[in-house]
Amino acid sequence: MTENEQLLARVSAKAHNTRPWGWPSLPEPVDASTPTRAETALGFPLPPLLADLYLRIGDGGFGPEYGLLSLLDSPPADEPAAVMRYLTNRESARRDPDWSWPEGVLPISHWGCAMYASVDCRTAEAPVLLFEPNADDADHAWHVDAPSLTAWLTSWADGTGWYEKTNEELQMTPWTDFRIRTTAARAS
Template identity: 35%
Template sequence: MTDDELVLAVRKLLVGRELPGPASAENVAAFERVVGYPMPKLLRRMYLEVANGGFGPWEAVSLTDTGDWFSDCADITTAYRDFVDPEHGLPPGIVPLMDRGCAMWTLIDFRTEDGQIWDWDPNLCCTRHASAPLGQSLAQWLIDWIRGEAHEGSYPDRVAATTSCQGL
């Protein structure tokens, strides 16, 4: 599926849902300055051409406070700043995208052009082992959602924490 086809498919899937309007290019640029990396092109298109949050299987966090909170955070900048604190220990450029509940998040890697998807699930062991790349691009992840194959709860293909984990 091309990026154009993905944007159209996501729009079609969201028909009838009351979502915020698209974000502005200024909103995208402001967040890129916070992260220090450019937003993956497909994600940029989702925010600029679909909606400023609310798209995806667990509703992407908005770039700005739209009044529609799709997590416990008003916007993605707040979520990102929460995740770059020393407790979470995520590398710069890994951005929390969707709050899946129960402390689980879907993250996206701004350091990669195709927006590699990561998992954050401290329920598996501890915060030190909570993050893991899934080896899946944003495009493939959206295709899974469109096909009804998005995973609830923990990702089944995720590498488990080491057996030496001592927890928190």
């Protein structure tokens, strides 16, 4: 069994035994066409591990805090699906350059208070970023939650994420590519 297969098995086991806030049950996995439709709407490919989560475990409803967002369709809670959240954030960025949303950064999980865990789909490692809009300015709103989606999922499965009571004092590294990515996206 590959490392990704082992991780998917661990995540699946935890997903089937825990419910994040607002999810009464684990949704069924998406059908094989859904990731392709999502990629078409987004204009960029999903990291393979992220697509596998939706294809093999469920259409959201598992993971830390409020859990993964549904990929393309609205979940049981009133939170928009990941694709719609991304498209809305990008449209808002066009209107308000002070709070730009970087191209290729897909929100995957809501933390409450308008905070999101988001995957950088334009980077091979697929780092997970934390968007914290309650910061004083956009330069301080983005942090590296985990260096990869694999590390993020592992910390959730292990109970070692920054959001765990025993790790509440952990400090995240600012995401220094924020200005580069938003400036380049505006220039194109």
